[in-house]
Amino acid sequence: MAYRSVIPFGPQHPVLPEPLHLDLVIEDDRVLEAIPQIGFVHRGLEKLTEKRDMHQFGYIAERICGICAVGHSCGYASACERMLDIEVPGRVQYIRTILHELSRIHSHLLWLGLLADAFGFEALFYRSWTLREQILKIFESTCGGRVILSINEIGGLKHDIEDSELAGIVQTLDAMRPDYEALVHTFLDDNSCGERLHGVGVISKKDALELSMVGPFGRASGVDYDVRMFGDGAYADLAAFEPIVATDGDCYARCQVRCAEVTQAMDIIKELVDKIPHDGIGGRTKLTPADGARGEVVIEQPRGEAYYYVRGNGTKNLDRFRVRTPTSQNLAGLTHALQGVLIANVPMIILTIDPCISCTER
Amino acid sequence: MDHKMSRSPWVIHYDGSSCNGCDIEVLASLTPLFDAERFGVVNTGNPKHADIFLVTGSVNAQNLPVVRQIYNQMLELKCVVACGICACSGGVFRDAYNVIGGVDRAIPVDVYAPGCAVRPETVIDAIVEACGILDQKEAVMRAGGDPLTVGGAATWDGGVELGEGGFVAAGAGADDAPAGTSAAGDAPAAAKEGE
Numbered sequence: 001m002a003y004r005s006v007i008p009f010g011p012q013h014p015v016l017p018e019p020l021h022l023d024l025v026i027e028d029d030r031v032l033e034a035i036p037q038i039g040f041v042h043r044g045l046e047k048l049t050e051k052r053d054m055h056q057f058g059y060i061a062e063r064i065c066g067i068c069a070v071g072h073s074c075g076y077a078s079a080c081e082r083m084l085d086i087e088v089p090g091r092v093q094y095i096r097t098i099l100h101e102l103s104r105i106h107s108h109l110l111w112l113g114l115l116a117d118a119f120g121f122e123a124l125f126y127r128s129w130t131l132r133e134q135i136l137k138i139f140e141s142t143c144g145g146r147v148i149l150s151i152n153e154i155g156g157l158k159h160d161i162e163d164s165e166l167a168g169i170v171q172t173l174d175a176m177r178p179d180y181e182a183l184v185h186t187f188l189d190d191n192s193c194g195e196r197l198h199g200v201g202v203i204s205k206k207d208a209l210e211l212s213m214v215g216p217f218g219r220a221s222g223v224d225y226d227v228r229m230f231g232d233g234a235y236a237d238l239a240a241f242e243p244i245v246a247t248d249g250d251c252y253a254r255c256q257v258r259c260a261e262v263t264q265a266m267d268i269i270k271e272l273v274d275k276i277p278h279d280g281i282g283g284r285t286k287l288t289p290a291d292g293a294r295g296e297v298v299i300e301q302p303r304g305e306a307y308y309y310v311r312g313n314g315t316k317n318l319d320r321f322r323v324r325t326p327t328s329q330n331l332a333g334l335t336h337a338l339q340g341v342l343i344a345n346v347p348m349i350i351l352t353i354d355p356c357i358s359c360t361e362r
Numbered sequence: 363m364d365h366k367m368s369r370s371p372w373v374i375h376y377d378g379s380s381c382n383g384c385d386i387e388v389l390a391s392l393t394p395l396f397d398a399e400r401f402g403v404v405n406t407g408n409p410k411h412a413d414i415f416l417v418t419g420s421v422n423a424q425n426l427p428v429v430r431q432i433y434n435q436m437l438e439l440k441c442v443v444a445c446g447i448c449a450c451s452g453g454v455f456r457d458a459y460n461v462i463g464g465v466d467r468a469i470p471v472d473v474y475a476p477g478c479a480v481r482p483e484t485v486i487d488a489i490v491e492a493c494g495i496l497d498q499k500e501a502v503m504r505a506g507g508d509p510l511t512v513g514g515a516a517t518w519d520g521g522v523e524l525g526e527g528g529f530v531a532a533g534a535g536a537d538d539a540p541a542g543t544s545a546a547g548d549a550p551a552a553a554k555e556g557e
Contacts, residue, residue: 011428013407017385018377019425040425041379044460051457060454066383066479110386113393129393136390147383147479358382 002027009346011040016350017114018357026343034338034346036331042361049318054080054154054287057318064323065359066147067110070096070103071301072323072359073152075308078233080154080318083295083310086285090234090277092156097234098166098272099139099149100299101265105173106135107302108258108265111354112187115255118348119196127183134176138169156282166273173266184259188252197252201337201349204249213333215304215326216257217353221249227300237275238268254352287316301326303354325359370402371441371493374412376432378465379455380419383479384446388416391482398486409435414492416485417465420448420455426468426522433469438509439499441492443473446480453478462522470510470518 004027011019019040025033048060061076062069074096081088113128136146142161143149151158187193203213208221218225226243228235235241244260246253289312297308304326313319334353341349377385391398392405406412409432421429433442444465447453451464465471472495475488499509510516 011425012374012376012409012432017375017389018382019428040422040428041377041419042422042424042460043379043420043455044458045455048455048458063381063383063454063478066381066386069381069383126394129390130395133390133393133395145479146481147387356382358377358380 004032007343013347016347016355018355020350020355020357022338022346022350024338024343024346029343031338031341031343031346034335036335038331038357038361040361041358045362046321046323049321051317053316054289054318055284057321058152058154059150061321062148062150062152064325064362065356067107067356068103068301068303068306068359069148070099071299071306073149074100075297075299075306075323076310076321077152077154078299079295079297079308079310081295082297083289083293083312084154084285084287086155086282088156088282089279091160091279092282093233094272094276095157095161095281096152098161098169098269099143099151101269101272102135102138102169104265104302105262106132106139107354108262109135111258111302111351112183112255115348115351116187116193118351119193121193124183124186124193131176131179131183134172138172141165142169153282153284154287155285156280160281163276166276170270170273173269177263177266180262187255187259193255194252196348197255198250200251200345201341201352202248202250203333203337205247207336208249208333211332211336212329213304214329215301215354216254216261217304217330217333219243220246220253220257222247225305227298227305232299234272238271241268251348251352258354289318290314301359303327303356303359304329306359323359323362325356325362327353327356327360330355331360369413369493369496370404371413371489371496372404372406372411373414373416373489374406374409374432374436375416375418376429378417378419378421378425378429378449379461380446380448381479384418384449384477387479387482388418388445388485391485396482396486398482398489401486401489403489409433410437412436413440413496414489415440415442415469416445416489417442417449417469417471418445418480420452420461420463421465421468421522422460422462426462429465429468439496439503441472441495441499442469442514443475443485443488443492444471445475445485445488447476447478450474450476466514466518467521469521470513470515472513472515 007024009022011021021037023035062073064072109132113125116124143151203221205222291314293312295310307324309322311320330353444450449465455461473488475484495513499512
């Protein structure tokens with residue numbers, strides 16, 4: 001007779017750098033149901049707008065998450081700019097987009113490393129993270145920080161990134177490509193990786209649409225949706241942009257999508273550096289939002305669609321700041337993907353949605 | 363380094379309520395560019411195996427019992443490193459409503475490693491310093507003394523008490539609700555919190 005029990009998974013677990021608690025209802029070694037419990041990382045960040053003014057809050061918004069930090073600060077700054085009706089120069093949009101795409105590369109390489117770690121390929125983990133260090137080196141030499149860059153300001157940038165530095169970025173990325181291709185070759189073509197990834201945690205396109213999955217997790221199930229394809233800001237000037245989609249919906253497809261997105265991001269950066277305008281970097285503006293003025297913005301984070309909302313109340317403090325992050329969308333998909341899998345596959349399936357708990361809980 | 367490293371310190375990492383920035387830097391310090399593993403630093407998932415507890419992020423009502431539980435499960439000799447400014451003092455989030463403060467509100471901290479995010483070099487420095495404290499603790503224990511007279515525990519003010527029916531206790535109680543198995547795991551921690 002099948003034996004039924006509940007296994008608590010997390011919050012402290014070696015596969016996750018972050019605390020996520022799941023109650024796994026299992027029968028023998030199959031998972032029947034996964035009940036997530038979050039709240040370990042909640043800081044109450046959105047309410048800090050009452051204590052910090054709009055410029056100060058930019059630093060807080062950037063610290064929503066240390067992996068997608070650039071995206072959060074871009075999202076917050078552009079939402080505020082929309083609320084205040086500020087038109088930022090093209091160069092600002094370009095540099096923000098370049099940094100955002102660089103952070104996508106670093107985030108995906110980080111994820112690839114963690115994936116390798118989850119299926120027990122330690123050397124591959126180290127190789128991915130060594131490659132990732134080159135991106136962090138670019139961040140450090142252009143902005144001064146490895147993780148938190150603090151370059152965005154409402155109305156512009158704190159400092160420019162010179163054309164010579166931008167050319168250096170492209171050079172570094174070009175030099176990375178052979179190493180990266182070798183890495184991807186191992187992930188996608190090596191038998192020991194493929195065996196562990198194929199057919200694990202499958203989600204069909206229908207389910208993915210019903211569960212409103214976003215980002216690479218949704219695109220791996222065939223959901224043809226990427227915020228970048230709407231051509232907002234600097235993305236409008238790209239010659240072409242096609243979201244990267246896979247159809248299998250298993251762990252392998254998710255790996256495939258992210259591998260291809262890194263190359264895509266490298267191409268985007270190269271194209272934008274070629275086209276970058278020279279119309280100044282804007283600067284700090286006076287904060288006078290009208291009472292009830294609102295600004296909204298949607299951007300494509302490494303993990304998927306993120307929505308930012310700000311509302312002013314006539315003072316220098318915001319009335320409301322709200323973020324909807326990709327992981328909070330994808331948690332429903334995670335619990336769905338975990339139904340009926342073997343308990344040995346649980347850590348890897350949790351990892352393939354690339355959960356970002358500190359974004360979700362803020 | 364003014365002392366020899368007499369051991370390969372195994373570390374356990376827990377993310378309090380960090381933004382991930384410090385977590386990835388703690389992991390990065392173990393990977394080949396910074397390579398703390400050359401000192402024998404191994405990341406383990408089991409508190410019983412670990413010598414050094416690396417905590418990132420501040421503590422709140424929900425994770426305070428978890429941090430205490432991991433600390434209590436670790437065996438002496440043990441050392442706690444607060445990685446990043448949030449773990450040291452609460453950092454930029456210290457005024458947020460769900461942040462109690464630095465990790466020293468929950469457990470005694472031996473080494474404070476500041477930075478936002480903490481740099482891998484700082485993490486390695488802190489681990490090396492923690493090794494020195496482990497050596498001191500060992501000397502005290504061999505002489506028949508109490509290891510809690512060395513390092514952060516000697517001057518610790520006790521942190522936050524978990525009040526009966528208070529905000530913190532309410533968060534801890536919610537942990538027991540979902541499953542019978544997890545309630546059994548929480549029981550020792552609850553007993554210790556009662557002390």
